[in-house]
Amino acid sequence: MQNSIDWANVGFMPRKTNAVAVSLFRDGKWSAPELVDDFKFSINVFAGSLHYANSCFEGLKAFRGADGKVRLFRPYDNAHRLASSAAYLDMACPSEEMFVQMCLSCVKANLEFLPPYGVEASLYVRPLLLGVNPQINLNSSTDVLFAVMCTPVGAYSSGLKPVTAVLCRNYDRAAPNGTGRFKLAANYAMSMHPYNLAHKLGYGELLYPDSATKSKVDEFGSSNFMAIKGRSYVTPLSNSVLPSITNRSLQQLAADEGLTVEKRPICLEELAEFDEVNACGTAVVITPVCKIDDRPALESPEVTRSYTFGSPDKCGETSFKLYKRIRGIQNGTEEDVHGWCVIL
Numbered sequence: 327m328q329n330s331i332d333w334a335n336v337g338f339m340p341r342k343t344n345a346v347a348v349s350l351f352r353d354g355k356w357s358a359p360e361l362v363d364d365f366k367f368s369i370n371v372f373a374g375s376l377h378y379a380n381s382c383f384e385g386l387k388a389f390r391g392a393d394g395k396v397r398l399f400r401p402y403d404n405a406h407r408l409a410s411s412a413a414y415l416d417m418a419c420p421s422e423e424m425f426v427q428m429c430l431s432c433v434k435a436n437l438e439f440l441p442p443y444g445v446e447a448s449l450y451v452r453p454l455l456l457g458v459n460p461q462i463n464l465n466s467s468t469d470v471l472f473a474v475m476c477t478p479v480g481a482y483s484s485g486l487k488p489v490t491a492v493l494c495r496n497y498d499r500a501a502p503n504g505t506g507r508f509k510l511a512a513n514y515a516m517s518m519h520p521y522n523l524a525h526k527l528g529y530g531e532l533l534y535p536d537s538a539t540k541s542k543v544d545e546f547g548s549s550n551f552m553a554i555k556g557r558s559y560v561t562p563l564s565n566s567v568l569p570s571i572t573n574r575s576l577q578q579l580a581a582d583e584g585l586t587v588e589k590r591p592i593c594l595e596e597l598a599e600f601d602e603v604n605a606c607g608t609a610v611v612i613t614p615v616c617k618i619d620d621r622p623a624l625e626s627p628e629v630t631r632s633y634t635f636g637s638p639d640k641c642g643e644t645s646f647k648l649y650k651r652i653r654g655i656q657n658g659t660e661e662d663v664h665g666w667c668v669i670l
């Protein structure tokens with residue numbers, strides 16, 4: 327059955343598709359994965375995920391290539407990252423193979439929602455790990471639901487149109503020795519309020535400095551920070567940022583293009599020296615950032631300093647080249663020399 331989705335205006339919101347892939351961990355083992363068409367799960371009101379955020383998740387994309395093949399981009403990397411998040415929560419996690427197979431079966435069951443080649447839309451795949459056993463003590467969950475759902479999505483935020491960002495000094499996303507490097511549901515609750523404040527102020531992105539000293543760049547609210555400085559690709563080395571799979575891919579492609587990759591602490595003052603700045607992540611690959619305002623508080627109108635990068639109208643040249651390369655690999659128009667894609 328072909329559905330009638332307007333692929334050019336698909337937006338970034340969940341849509342009901344055909345099926346979700348699910349498996350339950352109970353009594354020390356995972357149940358055989360199933361595809362279900364009911365998107366409503368009943369869950370015990372005492373489930374730890376509802377009270378103590380015993381929950382972590384992933385986000386990856388499937389693409390329909392120019393050659394008609396369906397590619398999932400680096401799913402083993404997402405499987406690996408989910409395992410590290412689950413280990414922090416002391417929760418069971420599916421094996422990498424089970425993770426990837428369930429992602430593939432979810433995509434296969436929802437192929438009619440996979441946008442055609444040539445549109446900017448893609449199929450976003452969301453694996454979710456949720457503690458479901460009833461509990462009142464603060465404990466790790468013993469029973470865990472693993473669900474993989476998907477939805478077609480268009481460009482998140484602005485696509486490749488540059489946005490402005492604000493440096494968030496009066497709220498922390500991640501504690502210095504906390505959970506910033508894992509993809510826990512709790513992290514997103516931490517950043518919800520400042521994110522809303524930044525959006526109300528008209529900013530497209532929120533840039534967090536490191537929480538301990540507020541002197542170095544960490545990452546954006548839901549994406550990594552990367553910059554181009556001359557012939558270098560510069561990205562923060564920090565224990566409290568999420569290890570972005572997009573960032574790692576862009577670093578490899580930058581190295582392939584002959585750029586020097588510098589993964590190191592970045593002092594805020596160095597922002598003045600960057601030619602191109604981008605937020606990077608699965609949702610859009612890169613979002614160019616044309617200005618970062620330094621505000622002592624998101625509630626106050628005072629801006630102490632503004633940093634500007636490139637044109638307010640278009641993506642920087644080097645960043646665009648990297649964007650084209652990664653999208654080419656995802657679409658099958660460029661050779662996947664690093665073996666990143668898993669073909670359905």
Ligand SMILES: Cc1ncc(COP(=O)(O)O)c(C=O)c1O
Pocket residue numbers: 385545546547548549550567568569570571572573606607608609
């Ligand atoms: C906090 C945060 N940083 C970075 C990223 C980008 O990671 P990835 O490229 O793996 O999507 C995301 C999105 O998942 C995120 O939520």
